[in-house]
Amino acid sequence: MSIAANLAELRERIAQAARRSGREPADVALMAVSKTHPADSILEAIAAGQRLFGENRVQEYAAKRDALPPEAARVVLGTSFHLIGHLQSNKAARAAELFDAVDSLDSLRLAERLNEAAARINRRLDALLEINIGGETAKSGLAPDSAELLALLDAQPKLARLSIRGLMTVPPFTEEPESARPYFRRLRELRDELRRRSGLALDELSMGMSHDFEVAIEEGSTCVRIGTAIFGARSYPEADEVHSQ
Numbered sequence: 001m002s003i004a005a006n007l008a009e010l011r012e013r014i015a016q017a018a019r020r021s022g023r024e025p026a027d028v029a030l031m032a033v034s035k036t037h038p039a040d041s042i043l044e045a046i047a048a049g050q051r052l053f054g055e056n057r058v059q060e061y062a063a064k065r066d067a068l069p070p071e072a073a074r075v076v077l078g079t080s081f082h083l084i085g086h087l088q089s090n091k092a093a094r095a096a097e098l099f100d101a102v103d104s105l106d107s108l109r110l111a112e113r114l115n116e117a118a119a120r121i122n123r124r125l126d127a128l129l130e131i132n133i134g135g136e137t138a139k140s141g142l143a144p145d146s147a148e149l150l151a152l153l154d155a156q157p158k159l160a161r162l163s164i165r166g167l168m169t170v171p172p173f174t175e176e177p178e179s180a181r182p183y184f185r186r187l188r189e190l191r192d193e194l195r196r197r198s199g200l201a202l203d204e205l206s207m208g209m210s211h212d213f214e215v216a217i218e219e220g221s222t223c224v225r226i227g228t229a230i231f232g233a234r235s236y237p238e239a240d241e242v243h244s245q
Helices: 003-020 039-047 058-067 089-098 108-120 147-158 177-198 213-218 238-243
Strands: 029-033 052-055 080-083 101-105 125-131 162-169 204-206 223-226
Touching: 003 029, 003 039, 003 213, 039 058, 052 058, 058 080, 058 089, 080 089, 089 108, 101 108, 101 162, 108 125, 108 147, 108 162, 125 147, 147 162, 147 177, 162 177, 177 204, 177 213, 204 223, 213 223
Parallel strands: 029 052, 029 223, 052 080, 080 101, 101 125, 125 162, 162 204
Antiparallel strands: none
Protein backbone atom coordinates (compact mmCIF):
# COMPACT_ATOMS: atom_id res chain seq x y z
CA MET A 1 0.00 0.00 0.00
CA SER A 2 1.06 3.58 -0.57
CA ILE A 3 1.81 6.08 2.19
CA ALA A 4 -1.44 7.87 1.33
CA ALA A 5 -3.44 4.65 1.68
CA ASN A 6 -1.70 3.80 4.95
CA LEU A 7 -2.54 7.23 6.35
CA ALA A 8 -6.18 6.95 5.31
CA GLU A 9 -6.51 3.54 7.00
CA LEU A 10 -4.83 4.78 10.18
CA ARG A 11 -7.04 7.86 10.40
CA GLU A 12 -10.10 5.63 10.22
CA ARG A 13 -8.76 3.29 12.92
CA ILE A 14 -7.94 6.28 15.13
CA ALA A 15 -11.46 7.62 14.66
CA GLN A 16 -12.99 4.27 15.56
CA ALA A 17 -10.84 3.92 18.69
CA ALA A 18 -11.75 7.45 19.76
CA ARG A 19 -15.47 6.82 19.32
CA ARG A 20 -15.26 3.58 21.30
CA SER A 21 -13.87 5.66 24.15
CA GLY A 22 -16.56 8.33 23.92
CA ARG A 23 -14.09 10.81 22.48
CA GLU A 24 -14.00 12.94 19.35
CA PRO A 25 -11.58 11.71 16.64
CA ALA A 26 -10.29 15.27 16.28
CA ASP A 27 -8.98 15.07 19.86
CA VAL A 28 -6.31 12.54 18.82
CA ALA A 29 -3.41 13.72 16.65
CA LEU A 30 -1.55 11.39 14.32
CA MET A 31 2.22 11.94 14.35
CA ALA A 32 4.05 10.38 11.40
CA VAL A 33 7.41 9.19 12.70
CA SER A 34 9.66 9.82 9.74
CA LYS A 35 13.00 9.02 11.38
CA THR A 36 15.37 7.08 9.09
CA HIS A 37 13.00 7.62 6.16
CA PRO A 38 14.03 9.95 3.30
CA ALA A 39 12.72 13.40 2.50
CA ASP A 40 10.78 11.94 -0.43
CA SER A 41 8.67 9.91 1.99
CA ILE A 42 7.90 13.03 4.02
CA LEU A 43 6.82 14.83 0.84
CA GLU A 44 4.56 11.91 -0.07
CA ALA A 45 2.95 12.07 3.37
CA ILE A 46 2.53 15.85 3.11
CA ALA A 47 0.83 15.42 -0.25
CA ALA A 48 -1.61 13.04 1.46
CA GLY A 49 -2.50 15.71 4.02
CA GLN A 50 -0.16 14.76 6.89
CA ARG A 51 1.14 17.76 8.83
CA LEU A 52 2.67 16.45 12.09
CA PHE A 53 5.98 14.58 12.02
CA GLY A 54 8.37 13.11 14.58
CA GLU A 55 12.14 12.81 14.19
CA ASN A 56 14.65 11.12 16.45
CA ARG A 57 17.97 12.86 15.86
CA VAL A 58 18.99 16.48 15.45
CA GLN A 59 21.63 15.84 12.80
CA GLU A 60 19.51 13.45 10.76
CA TYR A 61 16.63 15.88 10.55
CA ALA A 62 18.92 18.83 9.78
CA ALA A 63 20.23 17.00 6.71
CA LYS A 64 16.76 15.86 5.73
CA ARG A 65 15.27 19.34 6.02
CA ASP A 66 17.96 20.70 3.72
CA ALA A 67 16.88 18.08 1.16
CA LEU A 68 13.26 19.24 1.18
CA PRO A 69 12.41 21.56 -1.73
CA PRO A 70 11.30 25.14 -1.03
CA GLU A 71 7.64 24.30 -1.63
CA ALA A 72 7.77 22.00 1.42
CA ALA A 73 8.62 24.89 3.75
CA ARG A 74 6.69 24.74 7.01
CA VAL A 75 5.42 28.29 6.62
CA VAL A 76 3.66 27.29 3.41
CA LEU A 77 2.28 23.89 4.33
CA GLY A 78 1.77 24.34 8.05
CA THR A 79 3.77 21.24 8.87
CA SER A 80 5.22 20.70 12.34
CA PHE A 81 8.29 18.66 13.26
CA HIS A 82 8.81 17.40 16.81
CA LEU A 83 11.93 15.86 18.29
CA ILE A 84 10.94 12.58 19.96
CA GLY A 85 14.37 11.05 20.60
CA HIS A 86 16.74 11.67 23.48
CA LEU A 87 18.37 15.10 23.31
CA GLN A 88 21.78 15.88 24.75
CA SER A 89 22.14 19.28 26.38
CA ASN A 90 24.97 20.27 24.03
CA LYS A 91 22.58 19.98 21.07
CA ALA A 92 19.82 22.05 22.65
CA ALA A 93 20.61 25.18 20.64
CA ARG A 94 20.38 23.39 17.31
CA ALA A 95 17.21 21.60 18.37
CA ALA A 96 15.60 24.92 19.28
CA GLU A 97 16.33 26.18 15.78
CA LEU A 98 15.09 23.10 13.93
CA PHE A 99 12.07 21.78 15.79
CA ASP A 100 8.67 23.13 16.74
CA ALA A 101 8.60 21.07 19.93
CA VAL A 102 10.75 18.72 21.99
CA ASP A 103 8.67 15.77 23.18
CA SER A 104 11.48 14.10 25.11
CA LEU A 105 12.40 16.59 27.82
CA ASP A 106 13.98 14.66 30.70
CA SER A 107 15.98 17.05 32.87
CA LEU A 108 15.86 20.53 34.33
CA ARG A 109 19.27 21.30 32.84
CA LEU A 110 18.00 20.47 29.36
CA ALA A 111 14.88 22.59 29.92
CA GLU A 112 17.04 25.56 30.91
CA ARG A 113 19.28 25.10 27.87
CA LEU A 114 16.30 24.95 25.51
CA ASN A 115 14.73 27.99 27.15
CA GLU A 116 17.95 29.99 26.77
CA ALA A 117 18.40 28.88 23.16
CA ALA A 118 14.82 29.76 22.25
CA ALA A 119 15.22 33.20 23.85
CA ARG A 120 18.33 33.89 21.78
CA ILE A 121 16.45 33.33 18.53
CA ASN A 122 13.23 34.94 19.75
CA ARG A 123 10.92 31.95 19.52
CA ARG A 124 8.85 29.72 21.78
CA LEU A 125 9.07 25.94 22.07
CA ASP A 126 6.50 23.44 23.26
CA ALA A 127 7.74 20.47 25.26
CA LEU A 128 6.56 17.18 26.71
CA LEU A 129 8.16 15.49 29.68
CA GLU A 130 9.36 11.99 28.80
CA ILE A 131 8.39 9.51 31.53
CA ASN A 132 10.11 6.15 31.86
CA ILE A 133 6.87 4.56 32.95
CA GLY A 134 8.26 1.02 33.01
CA GLY A 135 11.46 1.85 34.90
CA GLU A 136 13.60 0.32 32.16
CA THR A 137 17.32 0.96 32.53
CA ALA A 138 17.89 0.97 28.76
CA LYS A 139 15.51 3.87 28.24
CA SER A 140 15.83 7.56 28.96
CA GLY A 141 13.10 9.51 30.68
CA LEU A 142 12.10 10.68 34.13
CA ALA A 143 11.02 8.26 36.81
CA PRO A 144 7.35 8.84 37.71
CA ASP A 145 8.24 9.52 41.35
CA SER A 146 11.45 11.47 40.76
CA ALA A 147 12.32 14.79 42.37
CA GLU A 148 13.56 15.95 38.95
CA LEU A 149 10.06 15.62 37.53
CA LEU A 150 8.60 17.83 40.24
CA ALA A 151 11.48 20.28 39.88
CA LEU A 152 10.74 20.65 36.17
CA LEU A 153 7.11 21.46 36.80
CA ASP A 154 8.00 23.90 39.57
CA ALA A 155 10.43 25.63 37.20
CA GLN A 156 7.84 26.27 34.47
CA PRO A 157 7.10 29.89 35.55
CA LYS A 158 10.79 30.71 35.04
CA LEU A 159 10.96 29.07 31.60
CA ALA A 160 9.41 31.92 29.64
CA ARG A 161 10.27 30.47 26.21
CA LEU A 162 9.40 26.85 26.97
CA SER A 163 5.87 25.58 27.47
CA ILE A 164 5.45 22.18 29.15
CA ARG A 165 2.30 20.81 27.53
CA GLY A 166 2.09 17.27 28.91
CA LEU A 167 3.75 13.86 29.08
CA MET A 168 5.19 11.29 26.68
CA THR A 169 6.13 7.66 27.21
CA VAL A 170 7.37 4.53 25.45
CA PRO A 171 6.12 1.57 27.51
CA PRO A 172 7.93 -1.78 27.71
CA PHE A 173 7.45 -3.56 24.40
CA THR A 174 5.29 -6.64 24.17
CA GLU A 175 3.72 -8.36 21.16
CA GLU A 176 0.30 -8.13 22.80
CA PRO A 177 -1.11 -4.57 22.68
CA GLU A 178 -3.29 -5.15 25.74
CA SER A 179 -0.16 -5.63 27.84
CA ALA A 180 0.63 -1.94 27.33
CA ARG A 181 -2.70 -0.81 28.79
CA PRO A 182 -1.55 -0.62 32.46
CA TYR A 183 1.37 1.61 31.45
CA PHE A 184 -0.84 3.95 29.42
CA ARG A 185 -3.32 4.12 32.26
CA ARG A 186 -0.56 4.88 34.75
CA LEU A 187 0.71 7.74 32.60
CA ARG A 188 -2.77 9.24 32.46
CA GLU A 189 -3.14 8.90 36.22
CA LEU A 190 0.29 10.46 36.73
CA ARG A 191 -0.69 13.35 34.47
CA ASP A 192 -3.82 13.90 36.54
CA GLU A 193 -1.78 13.90 39.76
CA LEU A 194 0.77 16.35 38.35
CA ARG A 195 -1.97 18.59 37.00
CA ARG A 196 -3.51 18.89 40.46
CA ARG A 197 -0.15 19.50 42.09
CA SER A 198 1.26 22.02 39.62
CA GLY A 199 -1.81 23.83 38.35
CA LEU A 200 -0.54 23.36 34.79
CA ALA A 201 -2.98 22.16 32.13
CA LEU A 202 -0.77 19.29 30.88
CA ASP A 203 -3.35 18.53 28.21
CA GLU A 204 -1.11 16.41 26.00
CA LEU A 205 -0.51 12.67 26.44
CA SER A 206 1.76 11.30 23.72
CA MET A 207 1.52 7.52 23.90
CA GLY A 208 0.82 4.69 21.50
CA MET A 209 2.74 3.39 18.49
CA SER A 210 2.04 1.30 15.41
CA HIS A 211 1.08 -1.90 17.27
CA ASP A 212 -0.73 -0.52 20.33
CA PHE A 213 -2.10 2.93 19.45
CA GLU A 214 -5.74 1.89 19.70
CA VAL A 215 -5.27 0.79 23.32
CA ALA A 216 -3.44 4.06 24.01
CA ILE A 217 -6.36 6.07 22.61
CA GLU A 218 -8.77 4.14 24.82
CA GLU A 219 -6.61 5.16 27.79
CA GLY A 220 -6.56 8.85 26.91
CA SER A 221 -3.77 9.43 24.39
CA THR A 222 -3.97 12.76 22.57
CA CYS A 223 -1.15 11.95 20.13
CA VAL A 224 -0.14 8.59 18.67
CA ARG A 225 3.33 8.23 17.15
CA ILE A 226 3.27 5.92 14.15
CA GLY A 227 6.11 5.16 11.79
CA THR A 228 6.17 1.58 10.49
CA ALA A 229 2.45 1.45 9.71
CA ILE A 230 2.85 4.57 7.55
CA PHE A 231 6.29 4.34 5.96
CA GLY A 232 7.07 0.63 6.24
CA ALA A 233 9.89 -1.12 8.05
CA ARG A 234 12.98 0.88 8.89
CA SER A 235 16.59 -0.02 9.45
CA TYR A 236 18.44 1.53 12.39
CA PRO A 237 21.29 0.72 14.80
CA GLU A 238 20.49 -1.57 17.70
CA ALA A 239 21.12 1.32 20.12
CA ASP A 240 18.06 3.12 18.72
CA GLU A 241 15.61 0.25 19.18
CA VAL A 242 14.35 1.51 22.55
CA HIS A 243 12.99 4.59 20.77
CA SER A 244 11.25 2.77 17.94
CA GLN A 245 7.76 4.05 17.15
